[in-house]
Every structure is written in structure tokens, then in C-alpha cells.
Amino acid sequence: MPTIKDVAMKAGVSVTTVSRVLNNRGYLSEALKLKVHRAMEELNYRPNELARSLSRSKSNIIGLIIPHVSLPFFAELTSHIEEHAYRCGYKLLLCNSQQDKGKELEYIDMLRASRVDGIIMGSHTLEVEDYLQMNLPLVTFDRRLSPDIPYVCSDNYHGGELAATLLIEKGCRRLAHIGGHPALNLLSSLRGDGFAAAAARHGLSCTLLHTDYNSFDFAAYEALLSRLFQECPDIDGIFAGSDIIAAYTLKACRERGRTVPGDVKIVGYDGINLSGLLTPPLSTIRQPIEAMGQLAVELIVRQVRGETVAAEHKLPVEQVEGETT
Amino acid sequence: MPTIKDVAMKAGVSVTTVSRVLNNRGYLSEALKLKVHRAMEELNYRPNELARSLSRSKSNIIGLIIPHVSLPFFAELTSHIEEHAYRCGYKLLLCNSQQDKGKELEYIDMLRASRVDGIIMGSHTLEVEDYLQMNLPLVTFDRRLSPDIPYVCSDNYHGGELAATLLIEKGCRRLAHIGGHPALNLLSSLRGDGFAAAAARHGLSCTLLHTDYNSFDFAAYEALLSRLFQECPDIDGIFAGSDIIAAYTLKACRERGRTVPGDVKIVGYDGINLSGLLTPPLSTIRQPIEAMGQLAVELIVRQVRGETVAAEHKLPVEQVEGETT
DNA sequence: TTGTAGGCGTTATCAA
DNA sequence: TTGATAACGCCTACAA
Numbered sequence: 094m095p096t097i098k099d100v101a102m103k104a105g106v107s108v109t110t111v112s113r114v115l116n117n118r119g120y121l122s123e124a125l126k127l128k129v130h131r132a133m134e135e136l137n138y139r140p141n142e143l144a145r146s147l148s149r150s151k152s153n154i155i156g157l158i159i160p161h162v163s164l165p166f167f168a169e170l171t172s173h174i175e176e177h178a179y180r181c182g183y184k185l186l187l188c189n190s191q192q193d194k195g196k197e198l199e200y201i202d203m204l205r206a207s208r209v210d211g212i213i214m215g216s217h218t219l220e221v222e223d224y225l226q227m228n229l230p231l232v233t234f235d236r237r238l239s240p241d242i243p244y245v246c247s248d249n250y251h252g253g254e255l256a257a258t259l260l261i262e263k264g265c266r267r268l269a270h271i272g273g274h275p276a277l278n279l280l281s282s283l284r285g286d287g288f289a290a291a292a293a294r295h296g297l298s299c300t301l302l303h304t305d306y307n308s309f310d311f312a313a314y315e316a317l318l319s320r321l322f323q324e325c326p327d328i329d330g331i332f333a334g335s336d337i338i339a340a341y342t343l344k345a346c347r348e349r350g351r352t353v354p355g356d357v358k359i360v361g362y363d364g365i366n367l368s369g370l371l372t373p374p375l376s377t378i379r380q381p382i383e384a385m386g387q388l389a390v391e392l393i394v395r396q397v398r399g400e401t402v403a404a405e406h407k408l409p410v411e412q413v414e415g416e417t418t
Numbered sequence: 419m420p421t422i423k424d425v426a427m428k429a430g431v432s433v434t435t436v437s438r439v440l441n442n443r444g445y446l447s448e449a450l451k452l453k454v455h456r457a458m459e460e461l462n463y464r465p466n467e468l469a470r471s472l473s474r475s476k477s478n479i480i481g482l483i484i485p486h487v488s489l490p491f492f493a494e495l496t497s498h499i500e501e502h503a504y505r506c507g508y509k510l511l512l513c514n515s516q517q518d519k520g521k522e523l524e525y526i527d528m529l530r531a532s533r534v535d536g537i538i539m540g541s542h543t544l545e546v547e548d549y550l551q552m553n554l555p556l557v558t559f560d561r562r563l564s565p566d567i568p569y570v571c572s573d574n575y576h577g578g579e580l581a582a583t584l585l586i587e588k589g590c591r592r593l594a595h596i597g598g599h600p601a602l603n604l605l606s607s608l609r610g611d612g613f614a615a616a617a618a619r620h621g622l623s624c625t626l627l628h629t630d631y632n633s634f635d636f637a638a639y640e641a642l643l644s645r646l647f648q649e650c651p652d653i654d655g656i657f658a659g660s661d662i663i664a665a666y667t668l669k670a671c672r673e674r675g676r677t678v679p680g681d682v683k684i685v686g687y688d689g690i691n692l693s694g695l696l697t698p699p700l701s702t703i704r705q706p707i708e709a710m711g712q713l714a715v716e717l718i719v720r721q722v723r724g725e726t727v728a729a730e731h732k733l734p735v736e737q738v739e740g741e742t743t
Numbered sequence: 744t745t746g747t748a749g750g751c752g753t754t755a756t757c758a759a
Numbered sequence: 760t761t762g763a764t765a766a767c768g769c770c771t772a773c774a775a
Binding site: 163169206 | 479699
């Protein structure tokens with residue numbers, strides 16, 4: 094691979110000059126620019142980003158840590174993050190924590206060692222202190238780590254309210270919610286809170302179920318659903334904490350001969366592409382996934398620039414009526 | 419951030435020595451090792467990977483270019499690639515080409531500039547020559563670029579045969595296949611070939627439909643399905659080129675009042691998680707996605723090591739009977 | 744307007 | 760066994 098030196102030789106100038114035209118810095122005669130550009134083309138020269146990064150101590154890489162890209166919500170989020178990062182001239186280093194503390198820690202370490210310019214955290218297996226240490230631009234999803242670490246979330250509480258209202262309007266009286274483990278202390282647990290509160294305002298109570306520590310254990314969903322149908326056979330309205338859980342719920346209803354939306358009505362959360370593909374198409378609370386991804390990147394970029402950014406970024410949700418309500 | 423120099427000072431040795439204990443090279447007294455390790459810990463030192471990469475001219479980064487991570491198949495593939503890369507000590511730079519030639523080209527350029535150690539290509543919008551230029555370890559999915567660029571694929575042809583056989587065994591007589599655009603010249607178009615061949619062996623012909631150039635345009639699927647049901651109202655067996663297409667097919671049937679598997683039977687391809695979540699669960703031809711991802715990484719790693727690897731890596735598919743046949 | 748030289752943080756080649 | 764010192768490829772004062 095040709096280096097800046099080769100270009101300088103071929104163009105008959107110094108490396109400084111080449112570096113200048115590369116970065117468009119300082120005053121350069123058009124003639125020189127042309128000469129240098131020609132040399133670069135002839136050699137098919139590309140500046141070595143490693144060297145650049147080292148020298149400028151800026152890598153233009155953003156690290157993204159999520160539980161699993163294979164989960165549709167994170168897949169879509171990642172896609173939007175990538176797209177926006179690309180627009181801003183950033184590369185994306187993808188890290189699946191697999192909900193494993195060890196891996197998440199190692200990844201954080203690795204990202205720091207790689208001198209990424211910032212980290213977007215969608216995985217949250219560690220304690221607050223572990224995150225606070227890393228002296229790096231940081232943005233989280235759905236988790237408030239400290240008063241000055243920005244986080245992006247959807248209006249979880251209101252989303253829960255919307256779900257309850259929708260189910261109740263459609264005639265449901267026996268409500269249940271299936272969500273992630275509340276001990277994780279994520280903002281997404283507000284979905285259940287909003288749901289319960291809205292139900293209470295209508296004089297209804299509801300059954301609240303949640304997964305174990307690992308919120309993405311699919312077998313756990315089925316077990317929970319089994320329990321739900323056994324303990325509350327007359328359940329008629331279920332608010333699932335995610336569209337995936339909703340899909341499992343749909344499946345569980347089908348396997349038990351409960352019709353949807355006849356016997357049981359279901360509302361999901363997320364609004365992933367999949368939700369419209371299910372039969373029947375899911376009613377759900379849609380998060381603005383694209384806007385959230387874009388915002389996360391933007392918050393990193395602005396921190397890199399030295400700006401201080403607000404802590405909370407709560408984006409509105411939208412009710413989508415499919416055919417499960 | 420502390421550097422190797424700081425560690426050296428603190429430990430009262432030279433940077434060379436620190437570098438040695440860092441890389442476990444040469445002979446070092448235990449006493450020294452201990453001293454150095456202690457200094458590193460006290461300073462919370464992490465070697466700068468950028469500097470390392472520059473010096474060794476090896477970045478330990480693999481670039482992955484795919485059409486969209488938001489497509490479930492690629493999301494799952496990416497997840498497995500990430501996992502295996504991590505095990506091998508590699509980081510993953512994620513690039514969504516979005517089926518855009520310009521973006522794909524820029525990404526290739528960017529990856530070379532970033533001195534990635536290899537590229538895994540799942541996106542194929544460019545011409546063969548564009549890929550051959552990059553003098554880098556390369557692995558592709560489902561595309562044969564040249565005799566010595568290794569590629570990973572599933573047994574597409576046989577998968578198509580399995581699909582046909584399954585449908586025919588279940589009593590279908592009016593067959594159709596919906597696949598990607600054949601001009602892309604991807605191995606995945608063998609799915610349709612195998613399907614047609616097996617149908618012919620049973621004395622059946624079949625309707626072959628395919629998308630436009632952009633194989634991931636969902637609206638196009640719906641248009642195709644519309645046409646199919648209009649032109650061949652008596653169709654009773656559909657082999658979809660992917661599980662996503664199958665999901666759209668399922669939806670289209672439902673909207674038109676055709677029961678599945680009563681009136682129409684459907685077989686998908688891929689075996690993504692989603693396929694089991696649909697109602698009814700999809701019958702499909704499962705690709706060994708995890709093995710494919712793992713193999714791709716392995717092929718890069720082996721090329722990095724200087725080994726020469728075989729060109730073709732065709733992995734077996736497996737028929738999964740859901741409830742759509 | 745252009746060039747020289749030192750630094751970014753490591754590794755690697757010699758000597759000692 | 761350990762330590763100077765020159766790369767790795769680029770950027771950037773400072774000079775000219």
C-alpha cells in the first residue's frame with residue numbers, strides 16, 4: 094500500500110504538502126493541488142486511517158453495545174444507528190453483549206483500548222459504577238445512569254397508558270402485562286407502571302408478570318404465558334412488553350384455542366417491522382426507532398465536539414391499531 | 419490515558435521491557451513481570467490498539483458488508499459472525515450497503531483505509547472487478563466472484579428440490595416460486611432452479627416470479643403476490659425465496675381469504691427465528707446460519723494467517739415442517 | 744506558499 | 760536479561 098511518502102515523491106513535493114491537500118489546510122496553489130491529486134490517483138492512494146487516528150487521537154469510530162443484534166428491535170435500531178453514523182463520517186463497531194456481564198465488561202475495555210470516540214449502550218448488565226468510570230462520550234437507551242449521562246428513551250409510561258386505554262376501550266376487563274425484570278431498573282419497566290395506573294383509573298386491576306433477569310429468554314416467555322393462562326383463565330387483554338413477547342402471546346393463544354382478538358386482545362410494544370407481518374397484524378405501541386437511533390448518534394457526535402447535552406431525551410410513542418384488539 | 423511510557427517510568431524499567439511483558443515475548447524475570455504488572459494496574463493502563471495496529475500493521479478488525487442488518491436473516495447472520503469474531507479476538511465493523519452501489523463502494527474503500535484484516539461480503543451490488551481489486555482477505559455469501567475467492571453458501575439447489583418435493587407430496591399441483599432477481603447472478607437463484615427441476619421430474623410445471631433488482635423491496639413482494647393470485651388463481655403451492663417473502667405470502671393469502679395450508683401451501687427459505695413465530699408456523703428450508711457465520715469468520719482468519727483455503731463451502735440445508743404445508 | 748522535524752503509542756532490531 | 764533507537768504512517772508547530 095502506498096503511503097503519503099510515495100505520493101510526495103511521485104508529486105515531487107514534501108509530505109507536509111500532501112498532508113495539506115489531503116486535509117485542505119493552509120494555502121496551496123492550484124497547480125500543486127492538481128499535481129498531488131494526480132499522484133494520489135495514479136498510486137490509488139488512501140490515507141491510512143490507523144495512522145490518522147493515532148496522530149489526531151480521534152478514531153471516528155462509535156462503539157455500539159447491545160444484547161443481541163438478532164433481536165428485531167435491536168436489529169432495526171442498529172440499522173438506523175449505522176446509517177446515521179455513516180452520514181456523520183463515523184464507523185460502527187458492533188458488540189453483542191449477549192447479556193453476559195463478562196463480555197460486556199471486556200467489550201467496554203476493548204472499545205476504550207480501541208480509542209472509539211464514544212459508546213452507545215443498549216445493553217445493561219453492569220452496575221452504574223462500571224459505566225461511570227469510562228471517561229468517554231456515552232449515550233444509553235432506556236437507562237438513567239447518572240444525572241449527566243444522556244439517555245434516549247421512548248415515552249414508556251405513556252405507552253403503557255395507551256395500551257391500557259386501547260384494551261379497555263375494546264372491552265377488556267381482565268388485564269395482564271408481561272414485561273422484563275424490574276430489578277434491572279430500566280425505564281422500560283415504566284411501561285407496566287403506566288399500564289397499571291391507567292387500568293386503575295378505570296377501576297381495573299391487572300396481573301403483572303415479568304421475566305427473569307435475562308429478558309430475552311424465549312422459553313421463559315412460554316412458561317410465563319402458560320402460567321398466565323392457567324392462573325387467570327378468564328384473561329381477555331394482554332399488554333406485552335415487546336412485539337416479540339406479543340408474538341409469543343399470539344402463538345400461545347392459538348395453541349390454546351383462544352381466538353385473537355375474539356377471546357383475547359393483545360397489544361405489543363416497539364412497532365418493529367415484524368408486527369405488521371404477523372397474522373393477525375399486531376396492535377402495538379410504536380417507538381420512533383429511527384429517530385432514537387439518529388438521536389443517539391447525534392448525542393455522541395455533539396459530546397465529541399465538546400458540547401454539553403441534555404440528559405433526558407424522551408421521544409413520543411404512537412399507537413398502532415392492527416387486528417389484535 | 420496512561421501510555422506505555424508512564425508504565426515504564428512507574429515500574430522503573432524501559433518501554434521495551436513493558437512491551438515485552440505485554441506481549442509475553444523474550445525472557446523476563448518474574449520479579450520484573452510483577453513490577454510491571456503492578457504499575458499497569460495502578461495506572462489502569464490499557465495498550466492503545468491504534469498504535470499497536472499501526473505498528474504491527476494488523477488491526478484485528480473484520481469488516482462486514484451486508485444489505486441491511488434490519489433484515490432478520492442478516493441480523494441473525496451478523497449476530498453469529500460477531501460472536502465468532504469475538505472468540506477469535508476480532509472486532510467487527512458493521513456496514514449496511516442498503517443495496518446502494520455508491521455506499522458499498524465507499525465502504526469498501528473505507529474498510530481498506532481502516533486497514534481491516536479482511537472483509538465478509540453479504541451485499542453484492544457491484545461488478546466482479548470491483549471486488550477483485552481489493553487485495554484483502556475476502557469471503558462472500560452466496561456469490562462466486564472468481565475461482566480463488568472463497569464463498570459460503572447453503573445447498574440452494576437441493577433446498578429448492580426439497581421445497582418442491584414437500585409441496586408435491588402434500589398434494590400441490592399448481593406451483594409457483596417467488597425469488598430474487600436472477601440477473602444478480604447469486605447462488606441463491608439456484609433455489610428456483612432446483613425447485614423447477616424437481617417439479618419437472620414430477621411432470622409439473624411452475625410459475626417463476628422474481629423481484630426487481632432490489633431484492634428487499636417489500637412493496638414489490640405484495641405487487642408480485644397480487645399478480646400471482648390474479649394470473650394463477652388456482653395456485654396451490656408456493657415456494658418463497660426467503661422466510662420474509664413467505665410471511666408476505668401468508669399475509670396475502672389471508673387478505674384474499676385463502677386458507678393456509680388448506681387452499682394454499684407455503685414453504686419458505688432460511689429458517690430464521692421469525693419462521694416459528696408466525697401463525698401458522700412456517701414450513702421452511704433451514705440454512706445453517708450459525709455455521710455459515712462461523713465459517714465465514716474462520717475463512718478470514720485462515721487467510722490472514724496466510725493459509726490458502728478452498729473456494730466453495732456449501733453447507734447442507736434442512737427441511738423444517740411447520741404448519742403451512 | 745512550502746519544507747523540516749518531532750510526536751502520536753507501539754513494536755521490533757540491534758547492542759550491551 | 761534488559762535497553763536505546765528506529766520504524767509504522769500521518770499530523771502539525773515552527774521555520775524558511
